[in-house]
Amino acid sequence: MAYEFRLQRRVEFSETDAAGIVHFSNFFRYMESVEHAFFRSLGHSVMLRDHQPPLGFPRVHAECDYRSPLRFEDVVEVQLLVQEKKPKALTYQIRFYSLATQPAREVARGVLTVVCVAKNPDGTFVSTRIPHDLAGKIEVAPAEFLA
Amino acid sequence: MAYEFRLQRRVEFSETDAAGIVHFSNFFRYMESVEHAFFRSLGHSVMLRDHQPPLGFPRVHAECDYRSPLRFEDVVEVQLLVQEKKPKALTYQIRFYSLATQPAREVARGVLTVVCVAKNPDGTFVSTRIPHDLAGKIEVAPAEFLA
């Protein structure tokens, strides 16, 4: 059972903008990357291709509060915490720590809610229960971690 | 005085992902684009380069609720409504309507809060009042528009 995952990445030049900082939309890409790494750490891909029909986890809510900018080549630690677990949905709290300063500093905090869906042959999605083998490995983080 | 702006754009292939839909992070890029077009419609750039020191509008909060996916070549109308106006900050509500179906359908709704900052010579930002000539052209949308 897991409720947390941490990942470090270094800001790439293509992720910055003309203000000299990481473009705010890229924090959402970082959030997704840590989620996918979390799934892999549990032995699963977020694209559950071996299910019939194939399952996926589209996002239904995403948000981020930005405190300090990230810059080119900064190393950022992205921490995922499982905030809520429902039969068909997961909500993560995601924190961004810049390791460019000592001590490390939280520069942003986000929330991501994803829903498990089956993909119909016509391309539409229908929400469905998270497969048991995956759901059984995920638990909500203790309250003191989420505060 | 303006409180609303609408922009149409067509989904580009590079904005889609392997799920066959617009990647959720790109809705935030769309939000920013309509904000900048709104500023241009008022005769201003979001990069106020003629101010000394130069001013900018970094995002301090961004969120989005996703209802239905957008796909390649869908035409989407993005509507910006001014939800809140403070001396140093603006909050927009932003609605996404897919014109791929008849009638048009709201597929997502977001919120963006930006703060006016001056850029110090050392690259750091300090929040500052929105310049009077720009602030004087922006007003909050009527409550019934925001509901």
Next chain:
Amino acid sequence: MAYEFRLQRRVEFSETDAAGIVHFSNFFRYMESVEHAFFRSLGHSVMLRDHQPPLGFPRVHAECDYRSPLRFEDVVEVQLLVQEKKPKALTYQIRFYSLATQPAREVARGVLTVVCVAKNPDGTFVSTRIPHDLAGKIEVAPAEFLA
């Protein structure tokens, strides 16, 4: 029969980088966008979904020479010229003109070669002839246009 297409777009903030200019990778996204608009102008989507199996046009070669940078809010005219037409492949020459200066100035020039493929049920691609109804609408640009 068509051999040329022009499209104007305005540089978005998310397309710039910390050097204050459009990130070089985005010129390739612009190239693709003008290709897709060219196809639409002929009454086709680049995703030929009504074919069985579905057809697509993955890129096999892409290149760009950069002469001058593009900046935020510059308006750029992207011109596609059909440089070569084969039964299964098309090569475009693509020119970028900045309209931010008078007279307009060519700031970059690219080449894109795409191949028509059918997508097998297992996800692999096999090259195939460009459908007759599409191929019949496309011709190579006169030599003096391409020089």
Next chain:
Amino acid sequence: MAYEFRLQRRVEFSETDAAGIVHFSNFFRYMESVEHAFFRSLGHSVMLRDHQPPLGFPRVHAECDYRSPLRFEDVVEVQLLVQEKKPKALTYQIRFYSLATQPAREVARGVLTVVCVAKNPDGTFVSTRIPHDLAGKIEVAPAEFLA
């Protein structure tokens, strides 16, 4: 003296497109990332901020030949080889190997030419010699590596 650098990365979901493969423009972002990692391995940042005026390395030419697609979660090894070294410019050959198959397979090959520039106070660039301390650490790869 160094003429080669290798980097592994895993394909992120946001880098894929609706064809289910890595969008072709992202190979150019990967190329830049390995270049920057190469510079860091030599003790330098590609943004030479400690120089007065600040130096940078805008791209003047970029190209890529695509042989096989990359897919979500594939691990790709990106190999940079120094192909040419001039007083003001560097050209790299960059090879992409998919580690998703055994044996690893070259899926794409690119070329990138960058020029050292000084950034004038007015934002324009002027080409300049690569600083001696950096240039002294870089050499051209042996011909048999580049074939």
